[in-house]
Amino acid sequence: MLAFDTVQKRLNDPVAFHMKSELARLNIGQTVAEGLSTIQQSPPKERIIYFYVLDDQGHLKGVVPTRRLLLSPPDTPICDIMVREVIAIPHTATVLDACEFFIFHRLLAFPVTNEKQELIGTVDVELYTTELNDLDRREGNDDLFQLIGVHLTDSRQTSATHAFKSRFPWLLTNILGGIMAAFISGIFQAELEKVVALALFIPVVLALAESVSIQSVSLALQSLHGERPSLNSIFHKTRSEVLTGALLGVASAASVAIVGMAWLGQANVAICLFGGILGGVMFAAAIGVAIPNLLRFFRCEPQVAAGPIALASTDMATLTIYFSLARWILT
Incomplete structure (x- = not known):
């Protein structure tokens, strides 16, 4: 035995x-x-x-x-x-x-x-x-x-200290991402003061992008199964996921933009919502599938690291797209 x-x-x-x-x-x-x-x-x-x-x-x-x-x-x-x-x-x-x-x-x-x-x-x-x-x-x-x-070796960790050491460093990515997101919001403070309605929709804009990012990360992890992908396969997987993200983005962005237009009656806000959500979701889909594959390509285990990195990147990119579009439309 x-x-x-x-x-x-x-x-x-x-x-x-x-x-x-x-x-x-x-x-x-x-x-x-x-x-x-x-x-x-x-x-x-x-x-x-x-x-x-x-x-x-x-x-x-x-x-x-x-x-x-x-x-x-x-x-x-x-x-x-x-x-x-x-x-x-x-x-x-x-x-x-x-x-x-x-x-x-x-x-x-x-x-x-x-x-x-x-x-x-x-x-x-x-x-x-x-x-x-x-x-x-x-x-x-x-x-x-x-x-x-x-x-x-991962599933039977010997102590809480060992689990903390393996997981907390990647949570620092989220902390840094949150600080950077706040910094980005500060850069676009003038737009937020000019159109306060932009701030009302920040949670839903981020939530949609983050949800798609986590979906993409989960699907990418399921498809790896110990295989080390090539750069060519990563490119094709990412391109395919961007197309999926575009479809998800259009549907989600249209839904929120219609609600925003009906609620506030401001076309410029509805356009910002549509563009910000579409761009954020497309980026989230791409980064969500690319990060796990790139981590495995460089011989790193993606199970713990992929989620925090993808979410932090998604938040910063989505806010940048949303506020940049607002600055361009409202100027």
Whole structure:
């Protein structure tokens, strides 16, 4: 029966220690017949779950389920039947990270790639079931799935002091952000004195942007699962989230602007509300998805740090947009 420390140590092992290097490899330029012939001539010793498609440089380009390969016409190009959106585990991931992949994606195996997206191995569901079986046999069994999905060193902190030291430095970001937000408000004091109604809507303008920022942070954290993103993938994720933020911003800004217009009857205030909320929400969506991915890219854990950084940035940017628009319209 395994002791907890032994289980913890194994879950924190690099997944590369447990991967299998004997793979069913196909070339992207082959046909089904050529691919099957290659596999028959040099069959892998390990069991075959998926066939992995590589280019001439060894980069992973796709995956072919066994059934699809066997039932396709012999002259069909491999590239026509492969799944191009491959979910791969980075070689820097741990066994615990790999278990998360099996929980969230429900596949039977995952390829393991290096930083150049070259295929270096695979892990199948046997790794996950073995770890669960070992966890289930240990004494003092906790909720198994509490361990899967969070790092044990973080989830079982030894003292309140340790928790304070790991979390308070990031709260300083919020303190600094609040001070900077007050400073920004002071810069635009003339506009606030000229149109007091602008101050009435500051809470709702900030609340909408902050809510979107937290939504984006939460979704970004869920999509990471131990994977270290590339700068290119961060750019595409951020661009996609900006478009979502634009839709959320237009809907939210229009709702508040209509209320403001009906209540106060001041078109300039309604325009400031619309522009400030739209700009703030779009920025919040972008920063909310970018911060967790950038922290993971630089090998930092985003769970504790991403929220405070995103919120502080969102508050400062939203107020700057809102008040700058007011200065331009009211001048």
